Amino acid sequence: MTELPGGVLRAQLPTPFPVGTVNCYLLLGPTVAVVDPGMMWRDSTSQVEALLAEAGITKPDVDAVVVTHGHPDHFGAAGWLADAADAPVVCGRAEVSKLSGDFGRLRGSDLTAILGIPETMREDFSAFYELVRPLTSPIAEHRLAPLDDLDVIELGGRSWTAHVTPGHAAGHLSLRADAGDTLISGDHLLGHITPNPVLEPDGDLPDGRRRSLTEYLGSLDRFVAMDPGLVLPGHGAAFTDVPSLVGLTRSHHVARALDVLEIVRSLGEPTAFDVAVAMFPKLQGFSHMLGVSEALGHLDLLEDDALVTRIADRPIRYRAS
């Protein structure tokens, strides 16, 4: 456990994923909130209990559970903790369906065919979801307390403004303390890696999905303007200097988009999946989904700049303009 400024305690909880540990924050004050309680397995929940014990409290003392976004490493144990505490689960509104048990929506959509993902790999995706599901606890619908962008909420005895910004997840929630200088950034801003623009099916949109990377980049200006003094991310160490981080992130994506343009040129008429395999030849199983998300995000940027065009639609193929 690490004590951070402003009455915030942190535990780094284990996950079975390549990302390593996930940060769980305890906001202590006249009320108590737990942000991102990790996954539903004993190695992790015991550390959440130890974190509470170090603060001299137990689960029923928790007044709110916050989930920055509906990825299992962050929300897995939220239902377990909220039930024991009889507390609400606070989240961004667009994450409600994932938290209600539908986080594996990709397998129910035909996006995999449109993106050129081989049929056999769809089974790998299903197997991954089945593997992960037991590491999440169901969250009763009545517990969910969705927030909209710029809502203000009291957590841990302090006032926070919600920044609900799509990109890594459609309803990703960051929290900015209204007094002091702290931002809880979830996976929207990470100090050591650029967040994956995760593929988000959305049947109401023209492509059946969100343009995750475009939306992500569009959200960054507000964080530069905010320029918080301390950022508490979902993975890795706390950091400062958001303007520099955002500058590096933007130039990273410009360079990556040009790499993808070269790949499209060399492959001729690739699908998003073909591009992902060329970008990340060592991917296996479900990791292909993250690779396709990266490829697709950059193909969207190139398409917006009229550097690639689509020449088919099932699967979609791209050609350099």
Ligand SMILES: [Zn+2]
């Ligand atoms: Zn994460």
